[in-house]
Amino acid sequence: MGYVPCLAFQEWLDYMVESATFLAGDLDAKIIYLDQLGSGASICERTDHQHKSPEPHFYGERKLTQRIREAIPEDAVICSEAHPEDTRLQFQNAFYQGGILRYLTRQIQVPMNMTRFAFPDVKCFNNIHGYVLTDNNWERLKFVLFNGDAFFMPRAYDPASFFGKEATLDFRKLFRIQHEYADAFTSSDVEPLIPTLIPGTFVNQFRADEKVIWTVFNANYRTAKGKLLEIAAKPATQYVDLWNGAPITTNTAGDTTWLVVEIGPRDVACISEVPEKKSTSQLSIGAE
Numbered sequence: 344m345g346y347v348p349c350l351a352f353q354e355w356l357d358y359m360v361e362s363a364t365f366l367a368g369d370l371d372a373k374i375i376y377l378d379q380l381g382s383g384a385s386i387c388e389r390t391d392h393q394h395k396s397p398e399p400h401f402y403g404e405r406k407l408t409q410r411i412r413e414a415i416p417e418d419a420v421i422c423s424e425a426h427p428e429d430t431r432l433q434f435q436n437a438f439y440q441g442g443i444l445r446y447l448t449r450q451i452q453v454p455m456n457m458t459r460f461a462f463p464d465v466k467c468f469n470n471i472h473g474y475v476l477t478d479n480n481w482e483r484l485k486f487v488l489f490n491g492d493a494f495f496m497p498r499a500y501d502p503a504s505f506f507g508k509e510a511t512l513d514f515r516k517l518f519r520i521q522h523e524y525a526d527a528f529t530s531s532d533v534e535p536l537i538p539t540l541i542p543g544t545f546v547n548q549f550r551a552d553e554k555v556i557w558t559v560f561n562a563n564y565r566t567a568k569g570k571l572l573e574i575a576a577k578p579a580t581q582y583v584d585l586w587n588g589a590p591i592t593t594n595t596a597g598d599t600t601w602l603v604v605e606i607g608p609r610d611v612a613c614i615s616e617v618p619e620k621k622s623t624s625q626l627s628i629g630a631e
C-alpha cells in the first residue's frame with residue numbers, strides 16, 4: 344500500500360490535477376487511471392487537519408475527479424478503481440470492480456451490475472479474484488456476458504500460466520459475441536431484468552437499431568424449459584442462442600411470438616433477434 348495523502352488538502356488536489364494535465368496534455372495520454380480512488384473508503388483520522396474528524400475521502404475523490412475532468416482534453420478518459428458513487432459518474436468514463444465476479448455468494452440470486460444499466464455510457468471492467476483463471480472461477484465469465492459488461496483482462500507475460508483451457512474457450516466466445524454485437528452492448532437502449540415467463544430466470548435486453556440481444560440467466564438448479572419471453576411477432580426474423588450455438592424455437596399466434604428455450608441449471612444464454620438473411624453467420628458464432 345502506497346502513501347495515501349489526505350484529500351481534504353487543496354495542495355494535494357492541485358498537485359494531482361497538475362500531474363494529470365501534464366500526462367493528458369504534454370504527453371497526450373488518452374487514459375488517466377486513478378488508482379485507489381473509487382470507493383471513497385479511505386478515512387483521515389487526524390484531528391489537526393482543517394476538516395472534521397474522521398473525514399472520509401469520498402468528497403476529496405469527487406472533487407479531484409471533477410477537477411481533472413475539467414483540466415484534460417475531452418478525448419482523454421478517466422478510469423478509477425472500485426465503484427464510485429453515482430454523483431461521480433458524470434465526471435469519469437470507466438472503473439473496475441469485483442462486485443459481480445469476486446463476491447458471488449449463494450445468497451445472491453442473480454449477479455447484476457445495476458450501475459451498468461443506469462449509466463450505460465460508463466464502462467465497468469469486472470475482475471475475478473487472484474487474476475488467474477486456471478481453477479473453476481473461469482466459469483463466472485458467463486456473468487460478464489449476462490450483464491453485457493466488459494472484462495478486466497488479467498496481466499500475464501505467459502498466457503498459458505494464467506488461462507486454463509476452459510477459460511480460453513469461454514473468453515473467445517465471450518469476446519466474439521461482444522465484438523459482433525458491439526453496437527447493442529454499447530447502446531443506451533438497455534433494460535435490466537425484463538419480465539420473463541419462467542420463474543427463476545432473469546433476462547436483460549440490449550437494443551441497437553433493429554437488433555435486439557437478450558442475455559438470460561437460469562438461476563434455478565434445474566433446467567429451465569418452455570416459453571421464456573413474449574414479444575411482438577416479426578416476419579422473416581430468426582432467433583439464435585449465440586452462447587450455446589443453437590437456434591431458438593418460436594411459437595407465434597397473431598401478433599405475438601413466444602421464445603421457447605431450454606437452458607441448463609445455472610447456465611446462461613444470449614439470444615439474438617436478427618433478420619433471416621443473417622442467420623447463418625450468427626449461428627457460427629456460438630458453434631465454434
Ligand SMILES: [Zn+2]
Nearest residue numbers: 349387389392
Ligand atoms: Zn486529513
